[in-house]
């Protein structure tokens with residue numbers, strides 16, 4: 001029995017095997033927590049999906065039972081978008097109680113899409129929390145919809161044409177041309193790019209898909225349909241040209257807080273905190289959420305966020321990954337309690353060991 005969390009350590013499951021659920025998220029269902037994450041294999045090849053999405057369950061968040069592969073990849077060489085060798089990242093699951101259906105979203109890059117070029121969202125569903133999940137589709141969100149906070153110049157055909165014809169590499173925060181390109185307009189018809197992502201379900205039941213879009217330069221916050229199977233077409237752009245990845249969202253005292261990372265591949269970087277009174281914004285950046293030494297502040301305890309597990313309004317767990325891209329299966333989990341200062345602003349502090357009893 002484990003009695004505490006040990007951030008960054010080996011985390012054995014019920015079989016004594018290090019938990020294999022990277023870039024994951026958690027849903028509570030009938031008094032049990034279910035953790036879904038990327039199943040990695042050894043070596044660098046493990047950064048792609050060779051097995052699928054792994055599920056674990058727990059009643060206390062420390063001791064996890066291996067529940068097997070919830071969504072399996074299709075055989076190598078198959079025409080499926082989730083064929084073995086695809087990139088399948090950051091899965092999150094929500095429950096649609098009206099239809100008694102569990103719906104999983106993830107970032108999907110099919111095998112032959114040229115690395116991270118497709119920027120699709122994968123959607124899968126199951127009748128039981130453990131699965132098996134059936135892959136439904138891989139899409140670019142919000143095709144044919146403008147965001148709530150669109151600007152007139154983004155709907156201008158000339159600027160859309162210019163962005164379509166731009167030959168250079170946009171996926172680079174250092175390209176001085178990128179901020180002037182109308183990437184939103186360019187992707188209006190075929191749908192918006194969606195990479196790093198999370199899901200968030202608000203108190204009123206509305207669910208949102210928050211993802212890095214527009215070559216990762218800008219975050220989109222998109223409402224889902226009531227059955228969770230797609231996007232409603234209502235969405236907002238936020239953090240324009242701030243190159244945010246790994247978005248994590250939670251709510252405290254009626255305000256929304258977002259913790260995200262900078263965009264530096266697998267290498268950790270300094271996290272950013274932001275607050276809003278409405279999920280679509282306007283968001284106000286509040287700086288680095290880490291309270292610690294310079295190294296901890298610069299690399300977020302050598303980790304990158306993946307999910308905020310909200311136990312109640314005051315108790316939130318920041319879940320992050322310590323990636324090991326050269327041997328993906330050895331990636332570690334850094335879970336820390338979110339602390340709140342006197343102004344109800346969240347921050348993160350290192351703890352060698354802790355448990356939910358002393359949050």
Ligand code: DGJ
Pocket residue numbers: 023089090196245246264265266304
């Ligand atoms: C950073 C993202 O946060 C990860 O999920 C992954 O996509 C890596 N980039 C790949 O370099």
